[in-house]
Amino acid sequence: MITLYTWDTPNGRKVPILLEELGLAWQLNLVDIGHDEQFAPEFLAVSPNNKIPAIVDEDTGGAPQAVFESGAILSYLAEKTGRFLASSGPARWQALEWLHWQVGGLAPMVGQLGWFVRAQEKSELAIRRYTDEVDRLLGVLERRVAEVPWLAGDAYGIADIAAYPWTEAALTHLGRQLGDRLDSKPALHAWLERVGARPAVQRAMGLKLSK
Numbered sequence: 733m734i735t736l737y738t739w740d741t742p743n744g745r746k747v748p749i750l751l752e753e754l755g756l757a758w759q760l761n762l763v764d765i766g767h768d769e770q771f772a773p774e775f776l777a778v779s780p781n782n783k784i785p786a787i788v789d790e791d792t793g794g795a796p797q798a799v800f801e802s803g804a805i806l807s808y809l810a811e812k813t814g815r816f817l818a819s820s821g822p823a824r825w826q827a828l829e830w831l832h833w834q835v836g837g838l839a840p841m842v843g844q845l846g847w848f849v850r851a852q853e854k855s856e857l858a859i860r861r862y863t864d865e866v867d868r869l870l871g872v873l874e875r876r877v878a879e880v881p882w883l884a885g886d887a888y889g890i891a892d893i894a895a896y897p898w899t900e901a902a903l904t905h906l907g908r909q910l911g912d913r914l915d916s917k918p919a920l921h922a923w924l925e926r927v928g929a930r931p932a933v934q935r936a937m938g939l940k941l942s943k
């Protein structure tokens with residue numbers, strides 16, 4: 733059994749998507765980050781950076797394996813099952829490039845933009861900076877999926893899974909802020925539709941991840 737520690741955020745949806753795609757046995761452990769449950773010692777033992785998502789995999793044939801950081805968890809599960817990540821060659825490196833691009837770029841920038849847009853104290857400079865950066869990153873995504881159907885090339889995989897919840901959140905929650913910058917990205921919209929049409933993605937996006 734795999735225990736997933738998560739909450740209702742875009743980062744919190746990535747691992748459920750892959751678990752649903754894989755059909756592995758898993759159970760949910762909700763960590764209410766709005767009520768500081770991420771600082772509980774039991775959770776810090778699994779995720780020392782006090783962030784969701786994290787997993788504990790009991791089905792290792794040995795000691796349970798804890799993994800934190802969404803990119804590491806997606807890579808771990810893909811390697812454990814031999815699915816959704818090429819085992820070698822260019823497709824593997826392209827998947828890992830786009831996975832790291834997502835975790836280190838798209839997610840934090842969309843997250844910061846959302847934070848500053850919602851903040852009581854408005855900072856025009858921060859909002860302009862993060863709006864431009866999110867627009868730039870979505871432009872990078874647009875050019876990639878205009879060239880190839882999936883982020884790693886020919887096959888859907890963990891890079892698409894990582895990028896989907898954040899791109900969807902950017903369009904849904906920051907659509908007004910990004911405005912007509914989104915209109916010039918037709919390939920991105922088509923990629924979102926391709927990913928969003930997958931039954932496993934729909935199941936994971938529909939899960940209740942709050943208490």
Ligand SMILES: N[C@@H](CCC(=O)N[C@@H](CS)C(=O)NCC(=O)O)C(=O)O
Nearest residue numbers: 741743765782783784785801802803
């Ligand atoms: N780089 C991390 C980011 C995870 C992250 O930012 N998680 C947020 C929710 S989206 C969180 O747990 N925040 C709680 C906190 O910062 O205390 C990953 O990809 O797993």
